[in-house]
Amino acid sequence: MDIRFPYSLVEVAKVRMVQFGILSPDEIIEYSETMERGKPKLGGLSDPRLGTIDRKMKCETCMANTAECPGHFGHLELTKPMFHIGVLKTVLSIMRCVCFNCSKILANEEEHKFKQARKIRNPTDLKRS
Incomplete structure (x- = not known):
């Protein structure tokens, strides 16, 4: 069995229409899972x-308030790898330097x-000017 396309009892039918749209701010809040x-x-x-x-709340990790809590790391698991837009130009310029x-x-x-x-053997030894 192919796990990408699991078996379904739903009847196969021809797609008649696909519609895309933009959610309003109220709809975003309504569907929000936060x-x-x-x-x-x-x-x-x-x-x-x-x-x-x-x-009015304390951090559940360090029990500090909003002023004292440094914030803690988390992550979201995405279905596909994504490029980090903040480093994309740098990565591309480095890649263009290599055949x-x-x-x-x-x-x-x-x-x-x-x-x-x-x-240069150790880049950390370089002095910043």
């Missing part, structure tokens, strides 16, 4: 274990800056 009985939902986007945004076929650095090896860079 609150449960007026409180942030565990496992939701405003999970109280990640830090609190409400002055797609042979992985050789695309630089003039006789250039002074290239020769200086080849001498």
Whole structure:
């Protein structure tokens, strides 16, 4: 059995129409899964274990208030890998410096800056100017 297409008892039919739309702000709140009985939902986007945004509540991880809690990490599991838009330009510029076929650095090896860079063994030893 193919797990991507599990067996279903639903009758197969021809698709007659597909419609896309944009939700209104009220519809977004109505369908939202972040609150449960007026409180942030565990496992939701405003999970109280990640830090609190409400002055009346304490963080469920460190028990600090909004002013003292540093915030805590969480993650969302996505169905597909996503690019981080904040580093995309940097990654692309680095990738353009390397040959797609042979992985050789695309630089003039006789250039002074290239020769200086080849001498660096530990990038953390570089002094920032």
